[in-house]
Amino acid sequence: MIEAKNISKKFGDLKVLDNISVCFEEGKTNLIIGQSGSGKTVFLKCLIGLYDPDEGEVLYDKIIFNQLSFSEKKTIRQKIGMMFQGSALFDSETVEDNVMYPLNMFTDKSSEEKLERVNFCLDRVNIINSNHLFPSEISGGMQKRVALARAIVLNPDYLFCDEPNSGLDPKTSTVIDHLIQEITEEFKTTTIINTHDMNSVMEIGQKVVFIYQGTKTWEGGGKEILYSDNPELNEFVFANAMAKQLRKFKLG
């Protein structure tokens, strides 16, 4: 379980996050949604420790993460898997080496064991016969899946995904969404996904947190969104005419 308590963050005079408190549960896909520039990426970076919040606490299973030293954070970080918006695969290494990297760095497994684990993870994300290709030689969707394989290779307790569907077609997006959900349920990870893709919200949003101008203005289940009376959330979710009609239809 990951808990954020009263998180605030400023860049110069600009207040990006204002007193956000939220609890992300284990074994669930938790989604952070909001418009571009609402502060959701900064919030995610505060949760994983890339930014230190100006105020507030981030707790990983009751341990205050943002007050730990670099070496103490390291222990928790090895339990974190992260899938970046741009995949962040190492350009100079093959698909296999990218996925094997955390195993090389943090385990003492034999080469055979590591290869077996890598192949298991690649197979889990439906990547086959691509072990020796470089990231530049595979498609965007495949890169995302390799990034997901790398994120889960150490069996993480916490999985973070920043815009996992950005730049992908709807079908591939759905595949990625379902993969994340299956992995979350299979390995009981605390999964936090940063997205503004409404399909993801409807498909896998077990818990959704809506951030508007740096503050949390709504939280609830994915399906509850349709019935929310929060004006900012409705403006965000039902931005186009078709979505508005769908809401009308749903509400009768």
Add this chain to the structure above:
Amino acid sequence: MKIFSHIGKYFMLLQKVFSQPEKKRIYYRQFVKEIQGLVIDSIGIVVIISVFMGAMVTLQTAYNTENPLLPKYLIGLGCRDSMILEFSSTIIALILAGKVGSNIASELGTMKVTEQIDALEIMGVNSASYLIFPKIVATVIFNPLLTMISIIVGLFGGWLAVVITGVVSSSEFIYGVQYAFVPFYITYALIKTVFFAFIITSISAYHGYYVSGGSLEVGKASTRAVVYSSIIILLFNVILTQLLLS
């Protein structure tokens, strides 16, 4: 005041770079990779430039010592001392600041803007140490080898110019190269090379590691890396010369 902030940040980065390595075996693998990328791949340019510089220094010395009162072997001596004292250490360092420095800054800068460095940090890897330490060690240990190659090849270039143009006989040139040789000059050149290797790698890494923005910023960081490395090399050239030769 901004310069003090940069200096502070630079030394904080160095502190991170020289902290305890996570897994020595992985660092060794990186170290071997960096020797290939930063040292072996530079041999070609060092050899080409040194041959031509050796030849040019020889011809210019010959042109300036046409006075019959000056012995002809001074041409060989001039070529040797120019190569050892200044060219093979300082000029090669400036050239490597352009080649290796921009390479390091753009590599780290690209890794930064594509979030590869963030990915390392999130995994719990000390990214500064993992990425920069092997580069520094590789260049500090092996750049003196490039200096030695440059000296040898430069003298060969000088001899080649002598043989082709006939400004002086081959035996006189070789006599001049051997005449009044001071072995400490080699030590002096190698000490300078070690300092310059550290300057090139660490300053370029600093500029690449702290890039923020996009590809345009990576290009700018790469240019800044070359400019600042070159200036600091020239500054340290004066300081080290005063300390070692005075």
